[in-house]
Amino acid sequence: MNTRFLLIALFLPALGTAAVVEYEFDIAVKEVNITGVPIEALAIDDQIPAPTVRAAVGDVLRATFHNRLNVITSVHWHGILVPGDQDGVPFLNTQPIEPGASHTFEFPIIHAGTFWYHSHSDLQVQKGLYGAVVLSEAHADDSTDERVVLFSDWTNERVESVLGNLKAKDDFYSFKRDTIQSWDRVLGNGADAIRNRLRGSISRMGPMDLADVGYDAFLVNGQREGSVTDISTENKQMKLRMINGSTSTYYDVEYAAGPMTIIAADGQDVMPIRVKRLRISTAETYDVLVPLNAGQSFELRATSIDGSGYSSLFIGEGVKVLAPDVPRPNPFLISHMDMDMDMDMPMSGSSPMTMHESHDMSVEVGAQEPNAMPEHVHGDPVAISTDAGAMVMHEHDARMQTEEGVIEHMTDYSALMATHVTALPGQQEWREIELALTGNMERYVWSFNGKTARESPQILIRKGENVRFLMKNDTMMHHPLHLHGHFFRVVNQHGERSPLKHTVNVPPMGSVVIEFDANEEEDWLFHCHNQFHMKTGMNRVVSYEQTSLFTPEIDRLIRPSRRWFDINNFHAMNSFVDYEFSVFDERHEFAVEIDADFAHSYEVHAIYNYYFSRFVSGFAGIESREHHHDNTHDIGIAGLNVTLPLLIESEWRVNDHGRFRLELQSEIPLTRHFGVDWRWNTDNEYRYGINYRLNNRWSLTVHTDTEYGEGVGIKFFY
Ligand SMILES: [Cu+2]
Secondary structure, three states: OOOHHHHHHHHHHHHHHEOOOOOOOEEEEEEEEEEOOOOOOOOOOOOOOEEEEEOOOOOEEEEEEEEEEOOOOOOOOEEEOOOHHHOEOOOEOOOOOOOOOOEEEEOOOOOOEEEEEEEEOOOOHOOOOOOEEEOOOOOOOOOOOOEEEEEEEEEEOOHHHHHHHHHHOOHHHHHHHOOOHHHHHHHHHHHHHHHHHHHHHOOOOOOOOOOOOOOOOOOOOOOEEEEOOOOOOOOOEEEEEEEEEOOOOOEEEEEOOOOOOEEEEEEEEEEEEEEEEEOOOOEEEEEEEEEEEOOOEEEEEEEOOOOOEEEEEEEEOOOOOOOOOOOOOOOHHHHHHHHHHHOOOOOOOOOOHHHHHHOOOOHHHHOOOOHHHHOOOOOOOOOOOOHHOOOOOOHHHHHHOOOOEEEEEOOOOOOOOEEEOOOOOOOOOOEEEEEEEEEOOOEEEEEEEOOOOOOEEEEOOOOOOOEEEOOOEEOOOOOEEOOOOOOOEEEOOHHHHHHOOOEEEEEOOEEEEEEEEEOOOOOEEEEOOOOOHHHHHOEEEEEOOOOOOOHHHHHHHHHOOOOOOEEEEEEEOOOOOEEEEEEEEOEEEEEEEEEEEEOEEEEEEEEEEOOOOOOEEEEEEEEEEEOOOOOEEEEEEEEEEEEHHHHEEEEEEEEEOOOHHHHEEEEEEEOOOEEEEEEEEOOOOEEEEEEEOOOOOEEEEEEEOOOOEEEEEEEEEE
């Protein structure tokens, strides 16, 4: 009874004074010109990024959006704890905003921090529908000048074609980004690069790449280069609320005047740590303090992690001081082994039980860290104590102790430490869920445990459990994973003071453990925040068993915005032509291939292919061929396609006469422009040639073929 009285006493005055903060926005098409080409983008109140939404703890935020587009849209409040029906995920927990319609969100602000809001429909984030949300404490001390710094990425292409191109050819954008992993470069990088490449090919992982898309620009607050002026000369430091609102780009952020002090991650305060260069994954936020100096203008530079470009924000008025160039990462020298070591906590070998125990033994877990990450100087921000009395740290104590330790390049979460104990309720049952992050770069399908959201839509949990996700990345890409409606602990060396986040990066071949108190209701999305990965399968609905409202209607959300893709490959020679058409989704493919010379011979295949996994598919179909006036024969064929070590594609097939044939083929990039391809089968038919790549789609080629002889020509696809 006492408790109840206290609660009423505390909350009545708050309710009485709760301010309603109101916003009203139009979502409409806007023409923008970033790189000299006018492009149709989407904007909120004619702004990209959208206007910053501000409110304080205790306020009620009421925001109305009018959809002036001719397609549906939606608004999600990223990282903010809201009632389920305000989360804004269309079809799942909020109705989509139909063309011409309006929607009003209304929810109480119950915590502070830096967040963002964005469309959760199709790929509208890439077109401009994103903005910052700044939630302040009820009685905020605003003596520190602060600004929002919102990073994003920009393409002049239609975003739908970007996805189509990724589907069509896995290296479509590496030509544009000049990151083709050709053998001349492997050899040029020496023994380690050769070993990496061989190991990668033998294990069939393929080469490491750091980004999927070739962007035309990287933006900060909507521009390639911006500035922050109007700063009082009294100010010696400024707080930057940094948000990575990109569609698929990670940034390395560095400030010209030296280390930044991180004071919050994903809207949650952390013990201050000083970093020179900070990696910020898609959809994460960091609050940092940076020094100012009257008469100088310091660059805050955010470099795309593949090194393909950057944005600059100049802070202060006066002489420009540039941030150092971030050396372009060398993907040839990043081995699979290195990636294994880049993880926050090793998963293999540690049973769930030992993980559980590590809650109370914060220092133990960290013991294995230093060797694993030689790049990092661990400042050891504060002495870790399990004495409850020591848990409330005075901020200035902590900062003094961090002075000596500056992290050169923070690429993981090992240094992040919460300002308070974040351990989950001790009496609750634990549920462990293993999630392998899986995918197929070649076919551009991304999934959990080998299944896309369409195939396995839900993760079931129960209210009152402690839920732990054991995530292991089996792909060569980074994945920024985001859970709606909850903060989760990223389990690290700081044990019971592991930091709370809403988005966590799992690096290629790395492992991360997150856990959260299942204290909600109904259904919440969990997905990769790389929008292209999400749209091609890497998402799930986390459903509370007792209250889930999951219906088949939700399929519209978790299905890829577009299920079927197609590709046309042309190979036109003076001696023969070869045309392949294929239409495919994540598992099924219908393909037709026709090749013919101009007189006597032709061959037609029509097959259906089912992809069991990244490496194995099964097919059945017909083949019709006539060679040099032989009789035409139509035969049924069936078999398996298996990707072999060294990334050789093999086709094991039988025809309806019981005759077996094995065919092998591969493509080998020699230089950025030159490559060879070959094909050979047990009937001793072969084709091989040299290609000169002109651009993403077109190549010149010289080929020889057992049936059609030598020839020169072109290859292209669309
Ligand atoms: Cu991903």
